[in-house]
Amino acid sequence: MHLRQSLGNARVQGWALLGPAVVIYGIFALFPLLDVVVMSFQRWNGLDANRVFVGLENYRFIFASDPVFWVAFKNTVIWTILCLIFPPLVGLLLALGLNQKLFGRGVLRATYYLPVIIASIAVATMWRWMYDPFFGLFSQLMTNMGMASSIPDWLGDRTIALYCVFVAHLWHSVGFSMVLFLAGLQSVSQTLVEASRIDGAGGWGVFRYVTLPALRPTITIVLVLSVINSLKAFDIVYGLTGGGPAQSTQMLALWAFTQAMQIFDYGRGAAISVVLLLITVAIVVPYLRWTQKQEEAAR
Amino acid sequence: MRVTTAEASEPDGTTRRVDPVLVGLWIALVLVALIWLAPFVFMIFTSLKTNEAVMATGAFTPPPEYAWHNYTEAWRRGRFDTTFSNSAVIALIKVPLGLAISAMAAYALARMSIPWGKALLLVVLFGTMIPFQVMLAPLFTMVNRFDLIDTYPGIILPYIAFGVPYQVFILHGFFRAIPKELSEAALIDGASHFTIFRRIFLPVSIPVLAALFILDFVATWNEFAMALVLLQNQNMWTLPLGLMSFQGQFSNDYGQLNAAIVMTVLPATIVYLMFQRYFVSGLTSGAVKE
Numbered sequence: 333m334h335l336r337q338s339l340g341n342a343r344v345q346g347w348a349l350l351g352p353a354v355v356i357y358g359i360f361a362l363f364p365l366l367d368v369v370v371m372s373f374q375r376w377n378g379l380d381a382n383r384v385f386v387g388l389e390n391y392r393f394i395f396a397s398d399p400v401f402w403v404a405f406k407n408t409v410i411w412t413i414l415c416l417i418f419p420p421l422v423g424l425l426l427a428l429g430l431n432q433k434l435f436g437r438g439v440l441r442a443t444y445y446l447p448v449i450i451a452s453i454a455v456a457t458m459w460r461w462m463y464d465p466f467f468g469l470f471s472q473l474m475t476n477m478g479m480a481s482s483i484p485d486w487l488g489d490r491t492i493a494l495y496c497v498f499v500a501h502l503w504h505s506v507g508f509s510m511v512l513f514l515a516g517l518q519s520v521s522q523t524l525v526e527a528s529r530i531d532g533a534g535g536w537g538v539f540r541y542v543t544l545p546a547l548r549p550t551i552t553i554v555l556v557l558s559v560i561n562s563l564k565a566f567d568i569v570y571g572l573t574g575g576g577p578a579q580s581t582q583m584l585a586l587w588a589f590t591q592a593m594q595i596f597d598y599g600r601g602a603a604i605s606v607v608l609l610l611i612t613v614a615i616v617v618p619y620l621r622w623t624q625k626q627e628e629a630a631r
Numbered sequence: 632m633r634v635t636t637a638e639a640s641e642p643d644g645t646t647r648r649v650d651p652v653l654v655g656l657w658i659a660l661v662l663v664a665l666i667w668l669a670p671f672v673f674m675i676f677t678s679l680k681t682n683e684a685v686m687a688t689g690a691f692t693p694p695p696e697y698a699w700h701n702y703t704e705a706w707r708r709g710r711f712d713t714t715f716s717n718s719a720v721i722a723l724i725k726v727p728l729g730l731a732i733s734a735m736a737a738y739a740l741a742r743m744s745i746p747w748g749k750a751l752l753l754v755v756l757f758g759t760m761i762p763f764q765v766m767l768a769p770l771f772t773m774v775n776r777f778d779l780i781d782t783y784p785g786i787i788l789p790y791i792a793f794g795v796p797y798q799v800f801i802l803h804g805f806f807r808a809i810p811k812e813l814s815e816a817a818l819i820d821g822a823s824h825f826t827i828f829r830r831i832f833l834p835v836s837i838p839v840l841a842a843l844f845i846l847d848f849v850a851t852w853n854e855f856a857m858a859l860v861l862l863q864n865q866n867m868w869t870l871p872l873g874l875m876s877f878q879g880q881f882s883n884d885y886g887q888l889n890a891a892i893v894m895t896v897l898p899a900t901i902v903y904l905m906f907q908r909y910f911v912s913g914l915t916s917g918a919v920k921e
Binding site for chain 1: 732
């Protein structure tokens, strides 16, 4: 009887501790997540009391009749690929350099990391000013170099605007990859490095056969986080170009937002969201499986 | 940062041999760091120039005279008193409250046998990976249903909900690594889980909690997309929303615009520089443990 009582008690205690998090997470994160799926099969302007079920109509529309969707889709793919290559690569190079015993490396690390803590909307505002065609930083630098006649309209030119936005994102996000790689480099066995040095391996050999294999888990994590963060690209585009000019920097996350919150077509916005969600799940689930396998192997 | 390469070649003081590769590396890293800092210099210089000076002087020319009034003007026109205090109220309530709720849940999931506990953890872990932008519209609908648009609870509760996954994930890993002996004796002595959580687990996890606190403070301070949807009334705006609107209205007042950016960015920067050590450990403790 006594045992039973305390068991019941522990259960009550458990739910008391878990309760607030589960309730808030359930209401404000899980429910909207499910609701967006439901909404994608409905037509709704956000005001009506009734949400009309329309089946796959919203999906048919975004795939077949909405030209912006495919532009946003293409831009999201380009953006994701850029995010997979550059921030991790530059971050790795910086981390390898700053892992050496160098004078003032603490200051250098802090410098590279500083942009990460700046609000992305502030980064956007800052860079919009730097891209100012007349008095902005880049135009001034080009004028100083005697190239005043070939200054592009950085954010107004649809062929380069997306890449200009990406450069701002690169400046903003490299420090994040760098810190993860620096942490990963701590797990590289110094004994192995010494041993391979004695065996006559040069800098490249040590990197190729000791450092790189030890960094494998870190590399996977950095790549997955880069993909996830790249799909979340919203603030920086919203703040720098708002998706323009002529949708040339439009992305899925921003287009979903625009459809729902500005055009008031919640159903179409939700359908775009679901597409983005499916892409994320397709990337995340294999990663989760992989981590689980790693953990089981470690046990 | 003004150091000669001769100094740099004695990295740890134990060796005096100059390694030319390391010197070259150091120079390269410093040069790139200067590029990384250049936007800050440009922004701070501009924030202290009058519009005439912006047009007449080069990007990296220090202001001919300091136009401090840019800051006072930007503060007034950008309604910084309102947005600043809104941001402060939201962050100062959200961060401790959210962390407490996450820590409680992490303890229960890590140290008590909860039915469906494992599945629950997986659901929470999944939450760390979904882009929350996909559900801005249903989130708006949900908050609207509770009649909480343009209120502090209406933004704080969703912020907590989206902070829970990462924090539970990190704290769960940390709590599980605490030796069983530490809590078992107390349990046998009849202590409740509340007591064990408060008296044993919270004290030993202060470094992790501090790291998460800094991380979460900066994230909350910087959040834009959710605030854009949930705070429609200007009197409820947070700093990022205020900055966005400032850019829309006064983008040709270069000095003031840059002063506004500096004022928005400064608090998070100060917090980061003060607690840098915790910040980085918080970021990496979750990600790179495996």
